[in-house]
Amino acid sequence: MHLDKTEISLIGVAVATALAAQLSPDWLVFTLTLAISTALVVMGVVMLMRAGLVSFGQGLFYCLGGYAVGLGGRFLGITDALLLIGLGVIVTVAVAMILGLLMTRYREIFFAMLSLAFSMILYGILVKSHGLGSTDGFGVVDWTLLWLESETADGANMALLLAIGLALTIALFLNRYFKSSIGLACEAIRENEVRVEYMGISRQQVLYINYVLAAAVGSVGGSMTALAAGHVDPTLAYWTVSGEFVFIALLGGTGHVAAPFIAALIFTLVRTYAVELAPNAWQMILGIVLLLIILFLPKGIWSLFTRKKGAAS
Amino acid sequence: MKTTQQPRTWQHVLFSATTSIFLASAGLLGLAANASAQDSFKVGFVTFLSGGASGPFGVPASQGAKLVVKAINEGTLPAPYDSQGVNGLSLQMVEVDEAGGPTKQVEEYRNLVQRQNVNAVIGYISSGDCLAIAPVAEEMETFTIAFDCGTSRMFEELDSPKYVFRTGLDAVADNVGAARYLAETHGDAKRIAGIQQNYAWGQDSWQDFTLAMEQLMPEAEIVNNQTPQIFQGSYGTEISALQTRRPDIVHSSMWGGDMESFVAQANARGLLSQATALLTTGESGLHRFDGQAPNGTIIGGRGPFGGFMPENDLSEWFSKAYEEEHGIPPSYPASKAAQAILALKYAADNSGADGVPSSEQLAAALKGAEFPSVSGTVNMGLSDGHQAVQPMLYGEYHFEDGKAELRNVKSYPGDCVSAPDGYNAQEWIKAGFPDSSCD
Numbered sequence: 090m091h092l093d094k095t096e097i098s099l100i101g102v103a104v105a106t107a108l109a110a111q112l113s114p115d116w117l118v119f120t121l122t123l124a125i126s127t128a129l130v131v132m133g134v135v136m137l138m139r140a141g142l143v144s145f146g147q148g149l150f151y152c153l154g155g156y157a158v159g160l161g162g163r164f165l166g167i168t169d170a171l172l173l174i175g176l177g178v179i180v181t182v183a184v185a186m187i188l189g190l191l192m193t194r195y196r197e198i199f200f201a202m203l204s205l206a207f208s209m210i211l212y213g214i215l216v217k218s219h220g221l222g223s224t225d226g227f228g229v230v231d232w233t234l235l236w237l238e239s240e241t242a243d244g245a246n247m248a249l250l251l252a253i254g255l256a257l258t259i260a261l262f263l264n265r266y267f268k269s270s271i272g273l274a275c276e277a278i279r280e281n282e283v284r285v286e287y288m289g290i291s292r293q294q295v296l297y298i299n300y301v302l303a304a305a306v307g308s309v310g311g312s313m314t315a316l317a318a319g320h321v322d323p324t325l326a327y328w329t330v331s332g333e334f335v336f337i338a339l340l341g342g343t344g345h346v347a348a349p350f351i352a353a354l355i356f357t358l359v360r361t362y363a364v365e366l367a368p369n370a371w372q373m374i375l376g377i378v379l380l381l382i383i384l385f386l387p388k389g390i391w392s393l394f395t396r397k398k399g400a401a402s
Numbered sequence: 403m404k405t406t407q408q409p410r411t412w413q414h415v416l417f418s419a420t421t422s423i424f425l426a427s428a429g430l431l432g433l434a435a436n437a438s439a440q441d442s443f444k445v446g447f448v449t450f451l452s453g454g455a456s457g458p459f460g461v462p463a464s465q466g467a468k469l470v471v472k473a474i475n476e477g478t479l480p481a482p483y484d485s486q487g488v489n490g491l492s493l494q495m496v497e498v499d500e501a502g503g504p505t506k507q508v509e510e511y512r513n514l515v516q517r518q519n520v521n522a523v524i525g526y527i528s529s530g531d532c533l534a535i536a537p538v539a540e541e542m543e544t545f546t547i548a549f550d551c552g553t554s555r556m557f558e559e560l561d562s563p564k565y566v567f568r569t570g571l572d573a574v575a576d577n578v579g580a581a582r583y584l585a586e587t588h589g590d591a592k593r594i595a596g597i598q599q600n601y602a603w604g605q606d607s608w609q610d611f612t613l614a615m616e617q618l619m620p621e622a623e624i625v626n627n628q629t630p631q632i633f634q635g636s637y638g639t640e641i642s643a644l645q646t647r648r649p650d651i652v653h654s655s656m657w658g659g660d661m662e663s664f665v666a667q668a669n670a671r672g673l674l675s676q677a678t679a680l681l682t683t684g685e686s687g688l689h690r691f692d693g694q695a696p697n698g699t700i701i702g703g704r705g706p707f708g709g710f711m712p713e714n715d716l717s718e719w720f721s722k723a724y725e726e727e728h729g730i731p732p733s734y735p736a737s738k739a740a741q742a743i744l745a746l747k748y749a750a751d752n753s754g755a756d757g758v759p760s761s762e763q764l765a766a767a768l769k770g771a772e773f774p775s776v777s778g779t780v781n782m783g784l785s786d787g788h789q790a791v792q793p794m795l796y797g798e799y800h801f802e803d804g805k806a807e808l809r810n811v812k813s814y815p816g817d818c819v820s821a822p823d824g825y826n827a828q829e830w831i832k833a834g835f836p837d838s839s840c841d
Contacts, residue, residue, distance in 0.1 A: 116513045116515075216601055219602075222533070224602040227533070244541070318505045319538065320508065320533060320537075324503040364499060365498075
């Protein structure tokens with residue numbers, strides 16, 4: 090298989106991160122795992138954004154992925170992390186395939202509100218499910234990865250390696266997907282739907298495939314979060330969480346497959362240090378930093394890299 | 403095209419400068435935190451500092467904790483806590499906001515232990531946070547005290563806890579105690595209704611209360627239960643629905659602003675002149691109702707806390723010091739936070755450690771211990787010595803001459819309201835409270 094420059098650098102960064110993690114303090118390993126998981130969901134938001142759609146309900150798939158891990162471990166007795174993640178993807182794809190039929194008919198604010206509504210329906214159902222702990226949620230079982238136990242001393246490290254592995258696979262796939270005809274068709278739809286139809290491409294079909302793929306990626310992020318944090322609760326589907334994903338997507342920009350990862354890491358680090366430095370005003374610090382980034386880099390953090398390239402050439 | 407793509411250098415410079423300053427200062431602060439020598443004991447204190455639970459619970463708890471920490475470092479607490487510091491070490495408290503949900507709290511817990519190197523963690527008001535944190539605390543082998551959260555699932559779902567303790571009672575005790583108080587004082591009540599916030603706390607509370615009522619007042623009929631959204635604020639519809647069912651008693655586990663708004667609205671609408679309200683967390687409104695709750699309203703404080711504190715040297719000192727500093731007497735979250743800090747001091751002083759006690763030494767000292775506190779003697783008698791057993795108190799609210807007080811207070815011993823080890827709380831209630839003694 091021939092690898093292009095982006096792919097080689099993605100693999101390089103992933104390997105470097107995995108190696109650096111062995112020397113990093115333990116808290117950073119965990120924070121990094123959560124940041125990567127968040128970035129995967131953000132990736133789904135970015136996929137929709139490239140097609141001109143803003144989803145305020147990506148928490149739906151994040152939550153489905155998380156609960157699939159929780160329920161699969163608790164009621165089906167599955168402990169293998171990959172199987173649990175796979176279960177989440179299957180459930181999510183099934184749900185997305187049904188919702189997609191409706192969702193792809195809507196654009197702009199209507200798409201945003203409808204996606205938000207569906208995630209809040211799931212939230213409402215989970216809050217009403219007293220047997221699943223309602224808003225308290227429940228714990229995720231101790232998981233294994235192939236033959237390794239997560240309960241060993243290096244569970245956090247194992248979760249990070251798993252997250253890096255999954256993220257790399259998905260990033261490599263999406264990098265090609267964005268350049269494929271269907272990926273480009275998404276961008277064309279954003280620019281002018283009617284012309285796309287005239288070219289003989291079904292916009293409905295393109296958007297549908299894109300929507301289901303974005304959901305699957307979001308589900309993996311949710312599953313990874315549940316495995317790392319060891320607890321799931323309905324907050325995963327709450328609209329503020331979905332809003333956070335949109336925000337991180339804007340922060341990173343839609344220019345490159347690596348952008349969500351960088352944005353999610355910056356977001357998480359700013360937040361955790363703000364919480365430490367100003368327990369009473371951390372939201373304000375977070376808000377100001379994010380506002381400054383949006384103000385000075387309206388195209389997202391990734392535009393820092395493209396600017397340099399532009400200046401060099 | 404070329405002109406629009408031109409980098410605007412000043413923006414770039416400003417942005418990179420801000421980022422580097424931020425990252426550099428964050429890094430320096432991180433180093434500084436790590437560099438502090440171990441002649442002090444560092445405790446992380448996690449409570450709501452923002453959001454709906456911060457006003458009634460989080461901030462009073464934080465104030466109560468700070469007050470006790472200050473007194474510990476000055477050595478001004480009454481005996482047996484009159485020695486300075488914890489095990490001779492100065493006590494340093496790091497505060498963290500509990501807002502953001504369990505996943506974020508797991509992250510912040512790890513940061514507290516691994517980045518800020520705290521020696522122990524005290525905190526958590528939300529049950530979801532407690533459920534998520536407990537297994538992590540065990541995994542990271544860090545001495546952790548839950549001071550307020552009320553879920554009975556916490557120790558049920560934790561196999562043989564080593565490092566996690568809870569110095570407050572669970573919600574089962576609140577609601578069994580409430581049913582016992584009703585049976586004793588309102589035994590003739592026939593029609594019971596409820597109003598609960600629509601989330602785990604409200605659902606669990608109502609379930610435990612109705613199960614206990616089936617046992618204790620089997621002839622009373624449960625006529626209605628309303629479940630408004632949390633932080634809804636306006637309860638017109640629910641109050642109308644309750645009024646049409648003509649209840650004698652309205653049970654509510656609502657807390658904070660929700661509880662206070664419901665009481666004010668239900669009182670204005672006349673619901674509370676036809677029915678008596680039973681508020682399991684009503685104590686936090688004791689000094690805030692200002693007569694808006696009718697006299698005779700039954701209120702609880704989740705145990706012997708706040709206005710229900712017994713008279714002893716510690717509670718007198720605490721009430722006086724708190725009122726001096728904040729202008730109002732301490733409410734139950736403040737007392738519960740104070741109790742958890744005292745538990746830490748007790749564990750550290752009795753750990754027998756030379757210097758900073760390890761989590762193992764702290765856990766061994768607190769396990770099954772009996773320590774004096776603002777709420778009387780606390781017996782860590784349940785869940786293999788990790789869960790406090792304390793009496794549950796209920797009383798009637800009375801407001802006269804601009805002063806609120808509690809009357810007709812009844813106390814039920816810990817064994818009477820908490821499930822013994824080996825029982826699932828709900829099964830214990832359904833089985834008719836086996837192995838409990840209420841004398």
